[in-house]
Amino acid sequence: MSVFGEFHVPSNAFALHETLNAVSEMVIEIERVVATEEVLTPYFWVSEVNFGTFEDAVAKDPSIRNLEQLDEFQETALYRAEWTRHVESIVYIYTEIEAVVLEATGSNERWELRIRFDDRDELDTFQRYCHERNIAFDLRRLYDLSQPKTGGQYGLTSKQQSALVAAWEAGYFETPREASLEDVAAELDITQQSLSKRLHRAHRSLIANTLIVSASEPSQPT
Structure with a gap:
């Protein structure tokens, strides 16, 4: 593993x-x-x-x-x-x-x-x-990947997990958005560019360790 x-x-x-x-x-x-x-x-x-x-x-x-x-x-x-x-x-x-x-x-x-x-x-x-x-x-x-209920379960760093949680709590993922990238970056005291890259890498890790991992596993009876 x-x-x-x-x-x-x-x-x-x-x-x-x-x-x-x-x-x-x-x-x-x-x-x-x-x-x-x-x-x-x-x-x-x-x-x-x-x-x-x-x-x-x-x-x-x-x-x-x-x-x-x-x-x-x-x-x-x-x-x-x-x-x-x-x-x-x-x-x-x-x-x-x-x-x-x-x-x-x-x-x-x-x-x-x-x-x-x-x-x-x-x-x-x-x-x-x-x-x-x-x-x-x-x-x-x-x-x-076996650690439950933590970002580590999905390959996230602590900074990536904090960025995702802060963006979610601020309403960044709502439609329409309740907070801008600038708002979330200010809360985390980082630049917008750093936050954007951190969210991108977090999304990539989530996909790689959930959807991609699941797709490679044998299918289960339904």
Whole structure:
């Protein structure tokens, strides 16, 4: 059974530390990582920063190369790049144990990651790997799909669950809506872009762990 782990990692023990340190107000959210035998290509959103300032900082950061902007909105932009150094743990996750980083958000203080492992043995292998190499992965939360009446049952992070509950309680899902995205974001003290992405990922997790899981199970007699 799949196991979900939420980890905190000091920014100086992970990728893009020099960039995050140089632009302290910035937030990076990894959308996905494409893995091959030779290179890991992250796609990530950057917000709360001047994009030119961010790109100048990346040019001096040895952990990343070949940065390319793909899309730009009012306060956020999507980039693609390649990991180089200081990403031994991420390389191991993708190439050796084939776990999946579902969500990763970085600031100048730390990275917050949510990783899906196929089972607890895979999780134990990963933790042992980090311990042997002094990689500071701090496990904050662990859950699987069997946990009842919690967001973890559906693969939700605590932030995603809070966003869904706040939006529901505010009437965001009513027709007509009783609250705007801006209203809910203000209540949670986050930007509208962050809330929008958090709700999108929450909906994706709910579908993946309810409708998709159910559809793959043998049909029951009616």
